[in-house]
Amino acid sequence: xxxxxxxxxxxxxxxxxxxxxxxxxxxxxxxxxxxxxxxxxxxxxxxxxxxxxxxxxxxxxxxxxxxxxxxxxxxxxxxxxxxxxxxxxxxxxxxxxxxxxxxxxxxxxxxxxxxxxxxxxxxxxxxxxxxxxxxxxxxxxxxxxxxxxxxxxxxxxxxxxxxxxxxxxxxxxxxxxxxxxxxxxxxxxxxxxxxxxxxxxxxxxxxxxxxxxxxxxxxxxxxxxxxxxxxxxxxxxxxxxxxxxxxxxxxxxxxxxxxxxxxxxxxxxxxxxxxxxxxxxxxxxxxxxxxxxxxxxxxxxxxxxxxxxxxxxxxxxxxxxxxxxxxxxxxxxxxxxxxxxxxxxxxxxxxxxxxxxxxxxxxxxxxxxxxxxxxxxxxxxxxxxxxxxxxxxxxxxxxxxxxxxxxxxxxxxxxxxxxxxxxxxxxxxxxxxxxxxxxxxxxxxxxxxxxxxxxxxxxxxxxxxxxxxxxxxxxxxxxx
Amino acid sequence: xxxxxxxxxxxxxxxxxxxxxxxxxxxxxxxxxxxxxxxxxxxxxxxxxxxxxxxxxxxxxxxxxxxxxxxxxxxxxxxxxxxxxxxxxxxxxxxxxxxxxxxxxxxxxx
Numbered sequence: 001x002x003x004x005x006x007x008x009x010x011x012x013x014x015x016x017x018x019x020x021x022x023x024x025x026x027x028x029x030x031x032x033x034x035x036x037x038x039x040x041x042x043x044x045x046x047x048x049x050x051x052x053x054x055x056x057x058x059x060x061x062x063x064x065x066x067x068x069x070x071x072x073x074x075x076x077x078x079x080x081x082x083x084x085x086x087x088x089x090x091x092x093x094x095x096x097x098x099x100x101x102x103x104x105x106x107x108x109x110x111x112x113x114x115x116x117x118x119x120x121x122x123x124x125x126x127x128x129x130x131x132x133x134x135x136x137x138x139x140x141x142x143x144x145x146x147x148x149x150x151x152x153x154x155x156x157x158x159x160x161x162x163x164x165x166x167x168x169x170x171x172x173x174x175x176x177x178x179x180x181x182x183x184x185x186x187x188x189x190x191x192x193x194x195x196x197x198x199x200x201x202x203x204x205x206x207x208x209x210x211x212x213x214x215x216x217x218x219x220x221x222x223x224x225x226x227x228x229x230x231x232x233x234x235x236x237x238x239x240x241x242x243x244x245x246x247x248x249x250x251x252x253x254x255x256x257x258x259x260x261x262x263x264x265x266x267x268x269x270x271x272x273x274x275x276x277x278x279x280x281x282x283x284x285x286x287x288x289x290x291x292x293x294x295x296x297x298x299x300x301x302x303x304x305x306x307x308x309x310x311x312x313x314x315x316x317x318x319x320x321x322x323x324x325x326x327x328x329x330x331x332x333x334x335x336x337x338x339x340x341x342x343x344x345x346x347x348x349x350x351x352x353x354x355x356x357x358x359x360x361x362x363x364x365x366x367x368x369x370x371x372x373x374x375x376x377x378x379x380x381x382x383x384x385x386x387x388x389x390x391x392x393x394x395x396x397x398x399x400x401x402x403x404x405x406x407x408x409x410x411x412x413x414x415x416x417x418x419x420x421x422x423x424x425x426x427x428x429x430x431x432x433x434x435x436x437x438x439x440x441x442x443x444x445x446x447x448x449x450x451x452x453x454x455x456x457x458x459x460x461x462x463x464x465x466x467x468x469x470x471x472x473x474x475x476x477x478x479x480x
Numbered sequence: 481x482x483x484x485x486x487x488x489x490x491x492x493x494x495x496x497x498x499x500x501x502x503x504x505x506x507x508x509x510x511x512x513x514x515x516x517x518x519x520x521x522x523x524x525x526x527x528x529x530x531x532x533x534x535x536x537x538x539x540x541x542x543x544x545x546x547x548x549x550x551x552x553x554x555x556x557x558x559x560x561x562x563x564x565x566x567x568x569x570x571x572x573x574x575x576x577x578x579x580x581x582x583x584x585x586x587x588x589x590x
Contacts, residue, residue, distance in 0.1 A: 140566070160510070160516070177541075183548075
């Protein structure tokens with residue numbers, strides 16, 4: 001029963017293949033709907049299931065933190081499929097942006113989603129490694145999905161660097177296994193002793209996680225892959241893959257390295273500072289909007305890292321703040337990407353200057369984009385601000401005031417390039433050839449949901465309180 | 481000399497030097513090979529050194545269980561999947577560019 005969400009996702013994936021064979025070409029647009037229904041069912045299952053328990057002799061377990069990771073992954077996957085449905089059904093006006101093979105696209109995305117769900121529940125090295133690879137390898141295929149020069153080049157870069165990252169992670173995990181003789185993550189933590197081999201193993205694991213989570217200095221693949229991949233896949237990479245990286249880092253820090261909790265603050269702080277600063281300053285000079293969103297996503301990973309800080313005072317707060325910001329980031333970033341997907345799908349243009357005058361031709365789309373960008377920058381009433389506030393207060397409670405200052409400066413810098421897009425949409429006049437294009441009902445629905453969520457999550461305090469309350473429960477039960 | 485080598489049983493240190501060497505050769509290959517297929521082979525070396533690591537540690541650190549050996553089987557399967565995906569992407573790319581030279585992959589730019 002505890003594995004129900006994962007099983008629903010996998011069964012839906014196989015059902016898609018069968019249905020694809022049976023229905024006629026005219027009826028095929030129901031395929032993304034079946035995938036969506038499966039994800040919705042899995043989401044309900046993940047929500048209703050008990051918050052703790054284990055399976056397979058403790059190799060797979062559910063607790064409140066992995067429950068929230070699963071819910072966030074399912075939301076991200078569902079929104080991605082919803083936002084891709086139009087291009088999968090070939091409805092966009094710009095033909096080259098359409099995605100082929102809709103059943104296979106949904107199938108691979110669902111398998112990837114299942115990998116991430118398994119990753120959240122993994123409790124030993126085999127489960128962890130295999131589910132991590134299931135959450136990574138399908139992404140190489142998705143990045144190369146359009147099969148043109150840019151997309152397949154993005155796939156090549158991703159497959160090589162992703163495999164390199166996974167080799168580092170595997171070697172590091174092997175060293176840690178050798179030092180402890182244990183496969184269970186929690187059992188490993190008890191047997192670890194600091195020493196040269198230990199630091200080698202931890203360093204390689206951190207490098208492997210860094211590739212997945214696009215931490216500076218392991219971020220170099222991200223810009224090219226994000227730009228070359230189909231926009232729907234870029235959206236998915238920037239939220240879901242990042243969430244999987246966080247779940248992996250959570251396992252490494254809070255399970256394998258749990259006894260070291262007071263000592264990792266320095267490393268995490270330096271990584272977070274580097275990641276947010278490099279991401280933000282590199283984003284300023286970008287001209288392609290997908291590339292800009294890539295660097296924006298890198299800097300957001302830096303903010304998310306702040307949630308792993310601080311273990312002297314209230315240990316639960318960091319995890320809750322990180323999960324809450326991840327949820328906020330998923331809906332806000334997908335709102336921004338929904339507009340980008342719609343615009344590049346209808347016109348084929350993805351330069352930032354192409355967005356000039358969008359408020360004249362499409363006032364509502366421009367408004368949604370503006371709300372999403374302000375949310376990413378962290379402007380007060382929006383959820384992005386509230387999430388960042390909690391994360392920064394975690395760093396502040398850990399005594400890292402320089403990091404809080406740096407993060408605040410970084411938020412201001414990020415406002416510069418987010419506002420650059422808003423300025424083009426609202427102040428610059430539309431070009432002579434810019435005219436209104438079609439907005440499909442599906443996209444409008446997704447955009448309405450994500451934009452509303454990115455406001456409501458910040459205004460209504462119950463969401464953060466729920467996450468905070470439940471994860472505090474987890475920390476009391478297991479670690480401290 | 482030959483007799484001495486033939487009678488010497490390798491210890492954990494020898495095996496670990498072997499895995500470290502394999503990993504180093506793999507990483508070197510990833511950084512220096514220009515053909516993407518060669519890069520993928522180097523990745524295989526690095527992944528296999530990780531798998532071998534698990535088997536070695538299983539034998540010398542935790543001989544009671546077979547956890548490390550099971551892990552190595554999974555690593556082999558995962559590495560095979562990785563290669564299949566990689567080769568599929570390289571074939572698509574080769575159709576467009578007539579090359580898989582990684583130093584010429586510069587079409588994505590700002």
